[in-house]
Structure formats: C-alpha cells, structure tokens
Amino acid sequence: MARALISVTDKSGVVDFAQRLVSLGFDILSTGGTAKALREAGITVTDVADITGFPEMLDGRVKTLHPMVHGGILGDRRLESHLAQMDQAGIVGIDLVCVNLYAFEKTVTGKHDLDEAIESIDIGGPAMVRAAAKNFHNVTIVVDPADYERVGDALSAGTINDLRMELSAAAFRHTAYYDSVIARYLSEAAGVDPLSGTVTMGVRKQLPMRYGENPHQVAGLYVDPLAKNGIARAEQLWGKELSYNNLLDADGAWELVMDLAPHSCAIIKHGNPCGAASMDSMAESYSAAKSSDPISAFGGIAAFHGIIDLSAAEAMTQPNNFLEVVIGLGFTDEAIEVFKNRKGWGQNVRLLVAPTSPAESYLTVRSIRGGVLIQGSDEDPGHEWRVVTDRQPSGSELAAMKLAWQMIPHVKSNAIVLADDRQLLGVGAGQMNRVQSVRLALEQAGDAASRCALGSDAFFPFPDSIETAAAAGVKAVIQPGGSVKDDEVIARANALGITMVLTGTRHFRH
Numbered sequence: 001m002a003r004a005l006i007s008v009t010d011k012s013g014v015v016d017f018a019q020r021l022v023s024l025g026f027d028i029l030s031t032g033g034t035a036k037a038l039r040e041a042g043i044t045v046t047d048v049a050d051i052t053g054f055p056e057m058l059d060g061r062v063k064t065l066h067p068m069v070h071g072g073i074l075g076d077r078r079l080e081s082h083l084a085q086m087d088q089a090g091i092v093g094i095d096l097v098c099v100n101l102y103a104f105e106k107t108v109t110g111k112h113d114l115d116e117a118i119e120s121i122d123i124g125g126p127a128m129v130r131a132a133a134k135n136f137h138n139v140t141i142v143v144d145p146a147d148y149e150r151v152g153d154a155l156s157a158g159t160i161n162d163l164r165m166e167l168s169a170a171a172f173r174h175t176a177y178y179d180s181v182i183a184r185y186l187s188e189a190a191g192v193d194p195l196s197g198t199v200t201m202g203v204r205k206q207l208p209m210r211y212g213e214n215p216h217q218v219a220g221l222y223v224d225p226l227a228k229n230g231i232a233r234a235e236q237l238w239g240k241e242l243s244y245n246n247l248l249d250a251d252g253a254w255e256l257v258m259d260l261a262p263h264s265c266a267i268i269k270h271g272n273p274c275g276a277a278s279m280d281s282m283a284e285s286y287s288a289a290k291s292s293d294p295i296s297a298f299g300g301i302a303a304f305h306g307i308i309d310l311s312a313a314e315a316m317t318q319p320n321n322f323l324e325v326v327i328g329l330g331f332t333d334e335a336i337e338v339f340k341n342r343k344g345w346g347q348n349v350r351l352l353v354a355p356t357s358p359a360e361s362y363l364t365v366r367s368i369r370g371g372v373l374i375q376g377s378d379e380d381p382g383h384e385w386r387v388v389t390d391r392q393p394s395g396s397e398l399a400a401m402k403l404a405w406q407m408i409p410h411v412k413s414n415a416i417v418l419a420d421d422r423q424l425l426g427v428g429a430g431q432m433n434r435v436q437s438v439r440l441a442l443e444q445a446g447d448a449a450s451r452c453a454l455g456s457d458a459f460f461p462f463p464d465s466i467e468t469a470a471a472a473g474v475k476a477v478i479q480p481g482g483s484v485k486d487d488e489v490i491a492r493a494n495a496l497g498i499t500m501v502l503t504g505t506r507h508f509r510h
Helices: 012-022 030-042 047-052 067-074 080-089 106-108 114-119 124-134 145-157 164-190 244-257 284-294 312-316 333-341 393-408 435-452 464-473 486-495
Strands: 001-006 026-030 045-047 095-098 140-142 204-210 219-225 235-238 266-267 270-276 302-303 323-328 352-353 363-368 371-374 416-419 424-428 453-456 476-479 499-502
Touching: 001 012, 001 067, 001 124, 012 026, 012 030, 012 464, 026 030, 026 047, 026 416, 045 047, 045 164, 047 067, 067 080, 067 124, 067 464, 095 124, 106 114, 106 164, 124 164, 140 145, 140 164, 140 371, 145 164, 145 352, 235 244, 235 333, 244 266, 244 270, 244 302, 244 323, 244 393, 266 284, 266 464, 270 284, 270 393, 270 424, 284 302, 284 312, 284 424, 302 371, 302 476, 363 499, 393 416, 393 424, 393 453, 393 476, 435 453, 435 464
Parallel strands: 001 026, 001 095, 026 045, 095 140, 302 323, 323 352, 453 476, 476 499
Antiparallel strands: 204 219, 235 352, 266 270, 266 302, 363 371, 416 424, 416 453
C-alpha cells in the first residue's frame, strides 16, 4: 500500500485531499493537530510515533526527525542498494509528503514576543519538505493546498511523474521563502547590518498582471511579508485592474504626498510630480495641484494625505478631466459614489486605500543584468540648514524652500523644482545638465517663478543656473552644496540679491 505523510499548519482542504488519497489506496501517516482533524473526519490515521517508536518530545520540537521517517522519504527506490538498506532497517517508503509549515510570518506580523517567534520556527517540517523535494523521482511533495486537486487528478490518471519536478521546485521556493522571513526577522532583532554579506528577501505574489511596462514584458506585484506600509499594501476599492505602470506611479505619488502636510495632494505622471499642493482642503489641494500643469495632470495619478471626501471627488470628476488612479487614506461613501456614477473614466478609475507610510528607512532593490543594486531608502538625515548668503530668507521664502525640499527627493535627476509656500509650480526632471532642468522648471512656472523658491537635488557646478533663475525673478534657492565652485555660486547669488540655503544632503533619484 502507498503511504502519504500529512502534517499541515494550513488545514484548508486537507480532509478532502486525505479522503481522496485513501480512495486511491494510500495509508495515511500524520501528527498532532492534523491527525486529530483527519480522525474527526472519519479517516484512519497512523501516528508517526507508531512507526518511529518514539513519542513526540520537547514540546513537539522533535516528532518526525527520525530515520524511519526520513529514510522512508529519502530512499531512492531506483537503487537496489537503497532498497536493501531500507529493507534491512525495516524502513517502509513514503510516497507522498503533504506538509506546510508553522505560521512564523503570521506570528511575527502580529503582537508577539521573541520567545513566541522562536517557537514558531518549524524544523521538522522544512526537513521533510526538502527531503521529499530532493527525492522527487520517487516522492510527491505537496506544500500548497491549491495543488491538492491537480495532484489528486494526476495520481488518478497515473501521470504524477510528470508533475513531480514542478512540485519539487515549488517546495524549495516554499522553504526558501520561509527561511528568508526568519533570517530577516532575526537579523533585525539582532541589529545586524541589513547589507551584510548575503541578503535574503522573500516576496509573495500579490497581484498578477497582463504585462509590465510594455506588452511584451511579463510582470506581477510581489509583497514584502514584513512590510506593513506602502502602496504594495493598498486595498483597491473600485476600478479596473492595476497595471505595472499604474503601481510605479502610484508609489511615487503616495511617497510624495505622505511627506507633505495633511490635506495635501500630489499628482504624478510618468514617474515625476506634475503637480502638488498643500491647501486647507483636499478639494482645494487637488485644484491647485492640477493647475500647476493641467496638460500633464490629464491621465495622471492623484494621491491625497487624508480621507477623500465628496468635495475632493467632485473636483476630480469635472468635465474634461481624466485620472488613472486615486489614492488616499480612505474614501467616504459619498466620494466613492461620485466616481461610480461618473460616466466614462469614472467607471474604470482605480480607487486605492493605502496605509500610512512612516518616515523610516527600508531597502530598495533595483535590477541590473546579472545582479541587483540594494540601498537604503532616501530619507532625509536632518542635517542643519545653513544660510550662506548675505540676505536672510523671509518667512514666506523659508516656507517655500521647505516645500520645495520636501518635493525634491521625488523628482528624477537632474531635479529642479519651483514652489511657493503652498504649491509646486515648476518641475525640471531627468535632464542631462542642471541648467536645462532649471529652464524647464522656469518655463512651466511662468510668471509665478518670481514668488517661488528654487530647489535643486544636487549642487550647482557653475553659477549659470543661478543667473538663469535670477533672470526669471527667483529670489530664493535651496540646494545641498558641495561643489568645488560653491564660493563662486554663492558670490553670484549675493550679487543678484538671492538668498541661498545649503542643506548638506543630496537627493539624486536615477
């Protein structure tokens, strides 16, 4: 008789699967809570302790770690020598292993202490999974309840051999992911450098996608199990499916708006902010953000620092307007109905509720061919600002500098922004030289440039950008400093009557 060992934490569907295995002639081995659940369903079960000759011990830490179990799983029955040794030791082969692991992830993402986390680390389970996966020529390994039906079908049809290597790969992904979560948790608890010699980062598929940036590219959204915040954790309330590009821009919009004051709005298009404002209401913030660049805002993604209310929804659904995604900390019922009842794009706009993104560093990962680049996220270290010109900034100029500096990390380099104390009014992004970014930002701001502070993500290598800004009426500049020509740039600012602040922090975004 074939034998199946079943020991699962996730018991969904396991009774039906075990009943099907019995109908196919399997004898069922099991342990603990799984054995209890199967017996209560009327299934005859042999306890693992009955074949090992040892009871579970050490509070369940040791129950399957025994040659009678692992010999039965690992014995290669294609080899006469293995069969002979198994026979001599009285080991009976195990043909199917159905195991999933202690819920470590659930434990550590809820309220817990270190001891509870340690007791949620599975040892015997991964050992059995890996053993069965290694010996896939002889053993079927099943770790995912979603596979129960097709495994049963393949066993019934006699085609299980065609499936075993695929199941083996899934099993090793299962244990690798599990171990990666444990490794990260313990590394953080021990204060280990997150960029030590090896980095493990298991992620789980959250959302399939039809394609990536372009139709010929495969894509999907995968979530970090230990992260609680960010756009990857957003809940979609309404609208058609999200695309890869939607999520990239949504992430940019959300990260920017959460750096701004409550009731603020940020509009992102193709990875860069085309509008942002901090007014007294979200409806006013949206209207002001859109007015910064109405052409680019069309078809953009709008994010709000707060719960989106009726007036904000009505402002977004005016005629001749179109948004791909709207994100907030929540939506009132009335606001949702406005979008649902809006003919045309309102029926498809994606409405997302995202959790607050606190200002804490996380690892960012970018692929290059053959490897990845990993770094901490760009959080401002809080260096002291220095006024380096003769003229001190006024209160309104300082407020405009602050807003410009909050926006700068979210603009692609070379990055220049123009802002007053409430609103983004000009953006120059992604140019190969800084003075060209200055020109683009000034062109967008137009006559409003004279009331704006100019922010730059990196130092000015020459005074030409300052001269260009001054010609448009700019009187306040904020930048990191650090150029070998800082003295020349500062001297030119003094000569032009510009006040300048150095932050000591660069915010490149490639």
